[in-house]
Amino acid sequence: MASPRQDSVRSRSAEPDPGGLKTVQMPHRQEPSGEAGDAEGSLRELPRWMRFYFYGMHGVTLDVLLSSLQGFVNHRDPKLVGFSSPYLCVMHSLTHFALEKIYSQKRSFRGRPVVFHLVFYPSIYIGLQILIGNINTLTEQVRMVSGTQLVVHYILALYFGHVFHRWLSRLRFDTPCTPDPACKPSQVDRGHEPLQGLPGFVRFLFFGMHGFLDEVVFTSVFNLVEKSDRTLSGHTSLWSFLMYGSCSYLVEKLYFHLRFSRGWGPWRRLPFYVCFIYTWEFSWGLVLRQFGACSWDYSHYPYNFMGLITLLYLPGWVCLSLYQDVLSNALIRVKCTKDVTGPSNGNGEVNGQLEKKIL
DSSP states (O other), X not given: OEEOOOOOOOOEEOOOOTTSOOOEEOOOOBOTTSSBOOOGGGXXXXXXXXXXXXXXXXXHHHHHHHHHHHHHHHHOOTTOEEEEOHHHHHHHHHHHHHHHHHHGGGGGGTTOHHHIIIIIHHHHHHHHHHHHHHHHHTSSSOOOOOHHHHHHHHHHHHHIIIIIHHHHTTEEEEOTTSOOTTSOGGGSOTXXXXXXXXXXXXXXXXXXXXXXXXXXXXXXXXXXXXXXXXXXXXXXXXXXXXXHHHHHHHHHHHHHIIIIITOOOHHHHHHHHHHHHHHHHHHHHHHHHHTTOOOOOOTTSTTEETTTEEGGGHHHHHHHHHHHHHHXXXXXXXXXXXXXXXXXXXXXXXXXXXXXXXX
């Protein structure tokens, strides 16, 4: 997300000159993106809670993607409905946190990257996925994995080893250089637009994945209350990724403008959020319905309009709108660095330099 920040600088006193005067230097470091740099000490690796959050959200996205593609191949359904659950979200968070630790041990395979990336890491990843699948069935019989599933797991292991972990290791969290999210609008400098820490496309992907998580959690709770489904199975559609990703990205822009340019508080911004969300949902539903791809129908709900929107969900949209601000305030602190650096190991080393040698 974009971040309102000022250039952070560090001042230090040089050695006194013969005249007894001290020279103060204000070093300025240029960021790879061309934006104002941050002090080296202000950037640190992503907090653990943020990594858990991202791992779970990303895992749910993969569940939905794979299940929706499988359903499309079998039934040719243009709605592209996929499935996951809050339980699987937690399991993805835990397993990928463990895989992060495994990935950080790649320094032990220095000079043998093929062994690590093609044998060691994929073997552990496939083993964990098989374990999750058997636990998720909650049956006494061991669930057998087909050859196709093994191939898919292996491809995903290569993706995590070569793309996902490398990209995530570039993200840094910058706390002191951003304003306090809890501050009042009057305390924010209205003359400065937020600077972008992450590319817009990355934030679009984040919001799309978060939309998947929102719908899976909502539908799983709905099924638990209405149908007593204790499996906590939830569903969403691949079209929701585009709808949520684009909507939240534009609402984020609206948030930056209303808060930092106009100084509006959250309750003053809220009606604009809700109106925009309803308009966006109705527009997407109207277009998707022309192709039989609309995955929702509110015709049996009160206060609905053409079955595409309903005031019954107003409390939910209000909560999500307010939570959007929370997400924005967190993401504006994330920056993408140029160099690839991994998590610190037990000795306090950072294996970022090894990354260049191994890959």
